Amino acid sequence: MHFREAVEALDLDAAEALLAPDVVFTSPVEDFRCVREINDVNGRVTVMVRPLSAAQALAAAMGAQFERIAEEARARSM
Secondary structure, three states: OOHHHHHHOOOHHHHHHOOOOOOOOOOOOOOOOOOOOOOOOOOOOOOOOOOHHHHHHHHHHHHHHHHHHHHHHHHHHO
């Protein structure tokens, strides 16, 4: 069984058994840094942000930049 399969099956014992003994989970909200890059041939990326208040703050910050980004994209396409 793979880690994702264990998590999706809600088999926490199996998920824990698949982890290294010295594994450390950290919050991406505090002291965020990229620790691994996974390249996907389809070019997709998933960003996980928790807690909800952090996700809402990120959405607001991204929304505030939308007009500037859209304007830059329009200028490049001309």
